[in-house]
Amino acid sequence: MNIKKFDILFIINTNSEKKMENESQPQIKGKFTTCKLVKREDLTHDLIKFWLEPEESFNFKPGQYCTIGTGGIERPYSIVSSPDEKNIELFIEVVPPPDGNLTPLLHELSVGAEMTLRPRGKGIFVIQPQFKNHIFVGTVTGVVPYVSMLRKFLNDTNWPEPEKMENVKREDYQFHVLEGASYSDEFGYDDELTQLSKEHDFIHFYPSVSRPDEAKNSDWKGAKGRINNLVEDYITKLGINPKETCIYACGHPQMIEDVEKRFSDTDFTFLEERFWKDDD
Known part of the structure; x- marks a missing residue:
C-alpha cells in the first residue's frame, strides 16, 4: 500500500x-x-x-x-x-x-x-488527481478538507490540472464522503453534502452515528456505527479497482490508524491528516 x-x-x-x-x-x-x-x-x-x-x-x-x-x-x-x-x-x-x-x-x-x-495555506493533504475513485473518510470536523475539494471541483472545470491527471479523465471521477460522528447534530455539512449527492451522480454521502441508541439520536434514520468499522464493507460493495482508488482519512487519530490498518495489505493508496482532541 x-x-x-x-x-x-x-x-x-x-x-x-x-x-x-x-x-x-x-x-x-x-x-x-x-x-x-x-x-x-x-x-x-x-x-x-x-x-x-x-x-x-x-x-x-x-x-x-x-x-x-x-x-x-x-x-x-x-x-x-x-x-x-x-x-x-x-x-x-x-x-x-x-x-x-x-x-x-x-x-x-x-x-x-x-x-x-499566516500569509498562505500549507499542507499536503490535497486531491490526488491520478485516481478515479476518491474515498473521503472523516470524523466531524475531519470532513472539512473534502468540502473544500468538492466545492473547487464543481466551481472550476480546469481543476485538477489536466497535466496532473495522467490517464484519468475528469468525467471519470467518483467522490465518496464517509463521515462519522457521535451525534447527528455534529454533522456540520450534511445538508450541503446531501444536496450535492442528489444533484451529481459522481458525489456520494454516507454519514453514520456511533451512538444510535442515545436520546439525541432518536430521529436518526441513517447508518449506525463507527465509520472506520463501516468503510471496508462500503468499499467492497463498490467493486472498484484498488489501483484506481485513493482512500483519504482525516480526523481522529484512532479512526485513521484503524482505516490504515484495514487497507495496509492492499493496492489502495492511503493519505492521512490527523486532528488531535487537544489543540496543544
Whole structure:
C-alpha cells in the first residue's frame, strides 16, 4: 500500500512584546498578516463555524490549512471554503481548558474581532488527481478538507490540472464522503453534502452515528456505527479497482490508524491528516 503521511509541527513562542511581561504573555513571531471575523455560527456548545476576511490576498489549495491566532497563541485549521471564495471558512471544535488553549479564546470572539493569519495555506493533504475513485473518510470536523475539494471541483472545470491527471479523465471521477460522528447534530455539512449527492451522480454521502441508541439520536434514520468499522464493507460493495482508488482519512487519530490498518495489505493508496482532541 502506498501511504502518505504528514504531521503538523507547530512552535509557539513565549516571548512577550514587552520585556516586563516576558513570563506571562506569549508572542507570535515571524511573518503574519491579519483577518477579521465577519460571521460565525454556533452549531453546538463545542462546534462553531467561522468566516474570516483576510486583510491581504490569501492563497491555498483545497485540503490545505490556515494558521490563525489570538492572545499570542496560534493553531492550524483546515479550510472549508474553496480558494475561489472571498472569505476563509472554518469548522472548529472547541476544546475546553486545560487541554484546549486557543479554541476557548476563539469561542469568545464576536463578529468584528481581529486575528493573526499566516500569509498562505500549507499542507499536503490535497486531491490526488491520478485516481478515479476518491474515498473521503472523516470524523466531524475531519470532513472539512473534502468540502473544500468538492466545492473547487464543481466551481472550476480546469481543476485538477489536466497535466496532473495522467490517464484519468475528469468525467471519470467518483467522490465518496464517509463521515462519522457521535451525534447527528455534529454533522456540520450534511445538508450541503446531501444536496450535492442528489444533484451529481459522481458525489456520494454516507454519514453514520456511533451512538444510535442515545436520546439525541432518536430521529436518526441513517447508518449506525463507527465509520472506520463501516468503510471496508462500503468499499467492497463498490467493486472498484484498488489501483484506481485513493482512500483519504482525516480526523481522529484512532479512526485513521484503524482505516490504515484495514487497507495496509492492499493496492489502495492511503493519505492521512490527523486532528488531535487537544489543540496543544
